[in-house]
Structures are given as structure tokens and as C-alpha cells.
Amino acid sequence: MASIARKNLFEDIPRFIVAQAGIVFAVSLVTIQVGILKGFTRSTALLIDQSSADLWVASKEMVHLELTSPIAAEKVVQAQKVPGVERAEALMIRSSVWRSDSGLITPVRIFGFDPDSRLFAGWAVSQGKLSAAKQPFSVLVDRSSLKNLGQTQLGEQGKIGTLPARIVGLSQDTQSIVSSIFIFTSLENANAYATAGLNTSVSCTRQTKGDLTCTNNFENAPLDGVAAPLTTPRSLSISDPISYVLVRAKAGQDLQQLKQRLEAALPNTRVYTQAEIADQTRVYWSDRTGVGFILSLGATVGFVVGMVIVGQILYSSVTDHVREFGTLKAMGASNWVIYSVILEQAMWMALLGYIPSMAFCLGLGAWTQTAKGIMILITPATAGGVFMLTVVMCVGSALFAVQKVTRVDPAIVFKA
Amino acid sequence: MTATQIDLLQSAGSASQANLSISAERTEVNAIVARGIEMIYQSGAERFRALKNIDLDVKRGDIQLLMGPSGSGKTTLLSILAGILTPTAGSVSLLGEEIFKLSGSKLAHFRLQNIGFIFQGFNLFPALTAIENVEVALNLKGIRKGAARQQALGLLDQVGLSQQAKRHPQDLSGGQKQRVAIARALAGNPRLIMADEPTAALDSHNGHAVIELLRNLAKEKGRTVLIVTHDPRIIDVADSVAYLEDGVLKAGAHR
Known part of the structure; x- marks a missing residue:
């Protein structure tokens, strides 16, 4: 018809x-x-999906990727010793504030990781090199965040807390819609930024059996105090707080069994597969907010x-x-x-x-x-x-x- | 009883038999038989009796006119005779088929196979060309693509419009539109043609052309044509004229 x-x-x-x-x-x-x-x-959960870690070791109190209690960096060493673990790395997530030269203040989330490894940073770097983040006070930011930080191009500098931060690379497809601006850098830099403006001290007490129990103390430095001279960020010590231990399993490992071994070896932690932590993060944002x-x-x-x-x-x-x-x-x-x-x-x-x-x-x-x-x-x-x-x-x-x-x-x- | 009385009774009996046979013959020769048609419209508590106990017979091959003033119930009667509207009471037999005893889908199929419609407002599909308008009717009857196109062209040729086959209705004159509508009504060779004011929107020249086409349909092709009209020009070609007034069918003239 x-x-x-x-x-x-x-x-x-x-x-x-x-x-x-x-x-x-x-x-x-x-x-x-x-x-x-x-x-x-x-x-x-973009950063989780793009990582190549098989397992994520977190505090038992972990709510979602960016909301977790710190765990000690010594857990990385402990995890590395667990049979079936090929590689273990630290991931540190901290909050701070970015200050541009023009005075623009932006809340940021700092991710500290090992730039020589791709266990965490599986994402693409569209400009610059990931390894450049190893240089003191150097960071990568998502290409789309540059403007929000009050910057226009690679090589420009702002401040995180009281410390300088030079943009040495641009990542792509890494920014969460709901979070503060993501800053990617080495563990050392991240640790320095996290503690910038804080006075730190360690106090230890000897227990009756001869064991030492040490506590990290962080106090805000007085704002009108004299700025400390800029020094190269120090390496992480085993007592420094980190957020996660990322684990790559040896080939052929049963991840569920490795999870159990890790949880047994690392008290007060919970171990997630990549899918589990990604789901938990997504569910938090979609259901609990x-x-x-x-x-x-x-x-x-x-x-x-x-x-x-x-x-x-x-x-x-x-x-x-x-x-x-x-x-x-x-x-x-x-x-x-x-x-x-x-x-x-x-x-x-x-x-x-x-x-x-x-x-x-x-x-x-x-x-x-x-x-x-x-x-x-x-x-x-x-x-x-x-x-x-x-x-x-x-x-x-x-x-x-x-x-x-x-x-x-x-x-x-x-x-x- | 005297011999004369017996003769009278016998002759009365034969007359009765003769009447019966004439009645049966009439049913056979009648294309349309309507009996006791009543149409009542109800609006709240008000009842309006649009048609009052109408009886009508139309012979096969005749042109039957239904005339009367506006509001007399002509179009309502036409709708009922076409099986489009169900009467409140009464029966309609078309070509020997009691149409209101058919199911809805069978009645629609009966209309499709046996009735061609011509409307006062032409009712052509404006988005389709003249030939496509005719093709639609053929397609509905199960005639497909190439055959439908060929037949549609032939029908347009019959009404003198093969040259305008690819024109849309808005590019045709009123007379041409009505001729396309007639070609569409003839699609599939229906035995009944029902036309509502077919010349009302046409000038004298086009009106006569359409009247001539309708006359040919009845007289040369043997179709039964029922026409609702105000147009006195059609009376000349009609075999029978029925007058409707206030829902009552008045005595008509039969030629």
C-alpha cells in the first residue's frame, strides 16, 4: 500500500x-x-577501573575510594611478604587546597602513588610524562581541571597548602564529577603536601615487655609562623599513614584465597577485589547520596x-x-x-x-x-x-x- | 358457498400466490432493501427521532436519489444504508446480505468488497497523488503494487484523468478531485456506489461531467447508485427519487 x-x-x-x-x-x-x-x-570509580591492581587493601572503616581511615605504610611491606603477592604498592589520598598565583583557591584531592609503576595509574597522560611526577613538588592534573585550578598550560605553578606545585603533566579521563579536583603526584610529594603547614612529632613509649609503641602527632603550624626552608620531600617511612595497599597477584592466584591470606596477615584491614571496591564506591554515590x-x-x-x-x-x-x-x-x-x-x-x-x-x-x-x-x-x-x-x-x-x-x-x- | 364465491376465493388465492412470487422476485432484483429503519439520538433526557420507520427498495442497476431539505436525515439514512451507522431499529439488506447481522469485521469486509463511496468533500488523501489515492483502495482489496498501479491508471483513464495521475489533490480542480474520488470508488469493481452530494462543490460544467459518469456507471456498467443530493440536475438521470422530510420518507417518483 x-x-x-x-x-x-x-x-x-x-x-x-x-x-x-x-x-x-x-x-x-x-x-x-x-x-x-x-x-x-x-x-x-574511574580511577579504580583504570588501575591494574587485583586487590585493594584498605582500613576496615573504608566507605568509598575517597573516604577511608589511614593505614600505616608498613602494611605495604607486610603485604609484599604474603605468598601469592607479586607486587604491593602504597596509595595515599589526601585533601588539601590549591592556590593559584591569581589567588584562586580550590579544594583538591591529592593522590600519591609510585609513578614508575602502572598499578594505580592506568590512565592516559595526554601531555607530559607520568615519571615527571617524581620530581619534587611536581604534579599531574586532569586536562579538564586545568581551568578550574586557575591555570592555562603545562609548566605553570600554584601552591598546595604552603608548598609549590608545578604542573608537569596532564592526565585524561580521570576526574570524578562529584569530587574535588584530582592532583596526581609521587608518594613523597603527596606526603609533603599532606603535612605542609603541620608540625609533626613522634612520641614513643616502651611497654613492659620492651616493645615500643609510637604515635605520629600532627599539629597545625601557626599561620604567622616563619615558613620552613623548602627541602626535598622525604621518602615515606613505615609509620607514615597511607590510604591503600594496591596488590598485584602472581599469575594463576585464586584472588579470594589471596584476599583471605592478606586479611589474616594485615590486621584491621579489609581486602577488596577491583570490582568490589568499584561497586562499593559507585553504590555509595548513587544510593547513599x-x-x-x-x-x-x-x-x-x-x-x-x-x-x-x-x-x-x-x-x-x-x-x-x-x-x-x-x-x-x-x-x-x-x-x-x-x-x-x-x-x-x-x-x-x-x-x-x-x-x-x-x-x-x-x-x-x-x-x-x-x-x-x-x-x-x-x-x-x-x-x-x-x-x-x-x-x-x-x-x-x-x-x-x-x-x-x-x-x-x-x-x-x-x-x- | 356458491360457485361464484368459490371462483372468487380461488382467484383471490391465485392473486395471493402471484403477489408472493412478485415479492420474492423483487427481493432478488433489489440491491438495497431497508425495512423499518428508526434512528433515535439521545442527549441526556432529550430524544431526537432522526429517522421514522423508513422502508426503501432500490433495484439493481438503478440510480436512486434521496432528496430533501437540510436536516431531514438524508445523510443519516445513507450512513445506515452503507453499514457505517447502526440504526436504533430496522434491517438493511444489501445484495441479499442482512448487513447488521454481520460482525464488525465482516461488515467492514463487505463494505470493502461491495461498496464504493463518493463524498461531498471528496475525502482524498492530500499527501497522496491522484494515482496513489486510487491505489490505496485497490491495496485495501488485496491488489498489490504493479497490478494496482496498472488498474489505478486504467480507472483514472476512465474518468479522463490519466494525465493528472501524479498530481496531488491540492493541484487539481474541484471537478478533477471528484473524478479521482469516483475512480477510487470504482476500484475493485464494487456493485454498489453510494454518493453524498457528489456535485455540491462543483460548477455547472464539472457537475454535468460527474452526473454523466454516474449515469454511465448505472446504465452501462450495471452498478446500483444511491445518491444523496440537493442538485435538481441529477433528477434527469435518476430512475427513482425518494424525498425525506423530518425523518419520514415521502412517496417518491419512479420513472
């Missing part, structure tokens, strides 16, 4: 464009909301708004052509013939709304990622899901519009 649906659709091009614009808007709304939700969820709920709500609202827009467009189109549907009915066309015309029209609207909106969303996602570090994650699964959703939206609206036709008075055809 000559496609009445397609011909009706293209009969009035300006009207078609306006209608499609509504569908493009609706589909884009859903895609962006879902993309932001997925991007947000992914970004919260309002952010996940708000973004889920946004995606749902996007879907509902989309349904309403598409429904209105289709309903109005059916209303405009109700006389034609009445004529078909009068001629003896079965209801299915009429429904198929409306459904075909809905499918065309879905397809022709989906393609430009997906192109728009992919472009927007690329721009927000590059310019703002905000990930709108549109995976093939998301794209496929949104297409199915678009079809459901259009066909659902078509079924709503079909009601209009089933109720049409066939005698309408005899009215001039």
Missing part, C-alpha cells in the same frame, strides 16, 4: 521539522540525563516529558488526519490497517528523531568531557537502550492516539 504514514509525515515539511524538533528534544533529554547518570556513576537519586529522577522526568511531547505530536497528527482515517474506515479498511498507519508513522518519527538527537548528544558529550570534564556516557548499550525507549515512547504515544481513531464517528466522512 502506498505509505500513507510516510506521505502524511512529509506532506508539510515545516510542520514535520517542528514535530521532529520536539522528538529530538525529548530523546536528547532522556539521553543526556541517562548519560550523565551513567557518566557520574562511572566517574566515581542525593546525587544518584536526583540524576535518576532527571532521567525518569526526561522519559515522561518525552512521552508527553511525542504523545502530543502524534495525537495532534492523528487529529489532523482523523477524516482520512474515517474515510479508510468507511471504505472498509480493518482497524489493523488504520493502526498500522499510525504505528508506522510513530516508527518513522522515532527513527528520524533518534538519529539527529544521538548525533547531538554524542557531540555534546565530547564537548563536556573535553571542556568541563563532565562525562555524558553514551555506550552502545545506552544508545541501543535509548533507541528502544524512543520506540516505546513513540509506539506508546501512538497507542494513545489510536484511541482517538477507534472513537471516530464513521459518519464524519459524510460531513462536508
Whole structure:
């Protein structure tokens, strides 16, 4: 049959464009909301996903990647001795404040790790070299964060606490949407930044059996005090606090068994696989904070708004052509013939709304990622899901519009 | 009982038998038989009796006109006779089939196979070309692609519009639109044509052309044509005219 649906659709091009614009808007709304939700969820555990550590040793009180109690650096040495461990490294996460030369203050999260290893830093460095972070007071930042730190290019310098911080490299696809700006540097630098502006001391007491129990004491240095001369950051001692021990298992190791061995060898710790710590972090952000709920709500609202827009467009189109549907009915066309015309029209609207909106969303996602570090994650699964959703939206609206036709008075055809 | 009385009774009996056979013959020759058609519209407590106990017979191959003032119930009666509207009471037999005893889908199929419609407002699909408008009707009857195109072109040729086959309705004159509508009504060779004010929107020249087409349909192709009209020009070609006033069918003229 000559496609009445397609011909009706293209009969009035300006009207078609306006209608499609509504569908493009609706589909884009859903895609962006879902993309932001997925991007947000992914970004919260981005650093974990990109690491190549098999196991993460953390304090028992760990809530999510960035919220954990410190453990002593000696745990790295202890972990290294556990059978089945190929390599163990420290990861230190601390909070501080970045000060740009222009006086801009930005809260930052400092990640201290071994720049010679890729156990933690599996991400790409788009400018500079990862090993440059070994130089004293040198850091890498995410490309998208440069502007937020009040900097414009590689080689510029700011301050973390009271210490200088030169940007020697730019990482890519590392920034979490919900966190402070990430700063990547060596363990030594991170430790120096973490304790900058603090007076530290160690007090030890001898126990009755002759054992020594030592405590690190940190106190804020007086702000008006004389700044200490700049010295090369010292190496980490076994008593320094770190956040995690990253472990690479020897080939063929059963990770669950290695977990148990590590937990037995390292008291007051809990060991996570990469997937476990990533899940725990994602679940925290999506379930225990309002952010996940708000973004889920946004995606749902996007879907509902989309349904309403598409429904209105289709309903109005059916209303405009109700006389034609009445004529078909009068001629003896079965209801299915009429429904198929409306459904075909809905499918065309879905397809022709989906393609430009997906192109728009992919472009927007690329721009927000590059310019703002905000990930709108549109995976093939998301794209496929949104297409199915678009079809459901259009066909659902078509079924709503079909009601209009089933109720049409066939005698309408005899009215001039 | 005298011999004369017996003769009278016998002759009365034969007359009765003769009447019965005439009635049976009439049913067979009638394409449309309507009996006791009532149509009542209810709006809240108010009842409006649009059609009052209508009986109508239309012979096969005849042109039957339904005339009457506006609001007299002509279009309502046409809708009922076409099986588009269900009457409050009464029966309609088309081509020997009691249409209101059919299920909804069978009635739709009956309409599709046996009735061609011509509407006052043409009711063409504006997005389709003239030939596509005719093709749609053929497609509905199960005639596909190449064959449908060929037949559609032939039908447009019959109404003198093969040159305008690829034009859209908005590019055609009123008369041309109505001729496309007639070509569409003829698609699939239906035995009944039902037309609602087919010449109302046309000028004198186009009106006459359409009237001539309708006359040919009945007289040369043997179709039964039922026309609702105000147009006195059509009376000349009609075999029978029924007048409807206030929902009551008045005595009509049969030529």
C-alpha cells in the first residue's frame, strides 16, 4: 500500500521539522540525563577501573575510594611478604587546597602513588610524562581541571597548602564529577603536601615487655609562623599513614584465597577485589547520596516529558488526519490497517528523531568531557537502550492516539 | 358457498400466490432493501427521532436519489444504508446480505468488497497523488503494487484523468478531485456506489461531467447508485427519487 504514514509525515515539511524538533528534544533529554547518570556513576570509580591492581587493601572503616581511615605504610611491606603477592604498592589520598598565583583557591584531592609503576595509574597522560611526577613538588592534573585550578598550560605553578606545585603533566579521563579536583603526584610529594603547614612529632613509649609503641602527632603550624626552608620531600617511612595497599597477584592466584591470606596477615584491614571496591564506591554515590537519586529522577522526568511531547505530536497528527482515517474506515479498511498507519508513522518519527538527537548528544558529550570534564556516557548499550525507549515512547504515544481513531464517528466522512 | 364465491376465493388465492412470487422476485432484483429503519439520538433526557420507520427498495442497476431539505436525515439514512451507522431499529439488506447481522469485521469486509463511496468533500488523501489515492483502495482489496498501479491508471483513464495521475489533490480542480474520488470508488469493481452530494462543490460544467459518469456507471456498467443530493440536475438521470422530510420518507417518483 502506498505509505500513507510516510506521505502524511512529509506532506508539510515545516510542520514535520517542528514535530521532529520536539522528538529530538525529548530523546536528547532522556539521553543526556541517562548519560550523565551513567557518566557520574562511572566517574566515581574511574580511577579504580583504570588501575591494574587485583586487590585493594584498605582500613576496615573504608566507605568509598575517597573516604577511608589511614593505614600505616608498613602494611605495604607486610603485604609484599604474603605468598601469592607479586607486587604491593602504597596509595595515599589526601585533601588539601590549591592556590593559584591569581589567588584562586580550590579544594583538591591529592593522590600519591609510585609513578614508575602502572598499578594505580592506568590512565592516559595526554601531555607530559607520568615519571615527571617524581620530581619534587611536581604534579599531574586532569586536562579538564586545568581551568578550574586557575591555570592555562603545562609548566605553570600554584601552591598546595604552603608548598609549590608545578604542573608537569596532564592526565585524561580521570576526574570524578562529584569530587574535588584530582592532583596526581609521587608518594613523597603527596606526603609533603599532606603535612605542609603541620608540625609533626613522634612520641614513643616502651611497654613492659620492651616493645615500643609510637604515635605520629600532627599539629597545625601557626599561620604567622616563619615558613620552613623548602627541602626535598622525604621518602615515606613505615609509620607514615597511607590510604591503600594496591596488590598485584602472581599469575594463576585464586584472588579470594589471596584476599583471605592478606586479611589474616594485615590486621584491621579489609581486602577488596577491583570490582568490589568499584561497586562499593559507585553504590555509595548513587544510593547513599542525593546525587544518584536526583540524576535518576532527571532521567525518569526526561522519559515522561518525552512521552508527553511525542504523545502530543502524534495525537495532534492523528487529529489532523482523523477524516482520512474515517474515510479508510468507511471504505472498509480493518482497524489493523488504520493502526498500522499510525504505528508506522510513530516508527518513522522515532527513527528520524533518534538519529539527529544521538548525533547531538554524542557531540555534546565530547564537548563536556573535553571542556568541563563532565562525562555524558553514551555506550552502545545506552544508545541501543535509548533507541528502544524512543520506540516505546513513540509506539506508546501512538497507542494513545489510536484511541482517538477507534472513537471516530464513521459518519464524519459524510460531513462536508 | 356458491360457485361464484368459490371462483372468487380461488382467484383471490391465485392473486395471493402471484403477489408472493412478485415479492420474492423483487427481493432478488433489489440491491438495497431497508425495512423499518428508526434512528433515535439521545442527549441526556432529550430524544431526537432522526429517522421514522423508513422502508426503501432500490433495484439493481438503478440510480436512486434521496432528496430533501437540510436536516431531514438524508445523510443519516445513507450512513445506515452503507453499514457505517447502526440504526436504533430496522434491517438493511444489501445484495441479499442482512448487513447488521454481520460482525464488525465482516461488515467492514463487505463494505470493502461491495461498496464504493463518493463524498461531498471528496475525502482524498492530500499527501497522496491522484494515482496513489486510487491505489490505496485497490491495496485495501488485496491488489498489490504493479497490478494496482496498472488498474489505478486504467480507472483514472476512465474518468479522463490519466494525465493528472501524479498530481496531488491540492493541484487539481474541484471537478478533477471528484473524478479521482469516483475512480477510487470504482476500484475493485464494487456493485454498489453510494454518493453524498457528489456535485455540491462543483460548477455547472464539472457537475454535468460527474452526473454523466454516474449515469454511465448505472446504465452501462450495471452498478446500483444511491445518491444523496440537493442538485435538481441529477433528477434527469435518476430512475427513482425518494424525498425525506423530518425523518419520514415521502412517496417518491419512479420513472
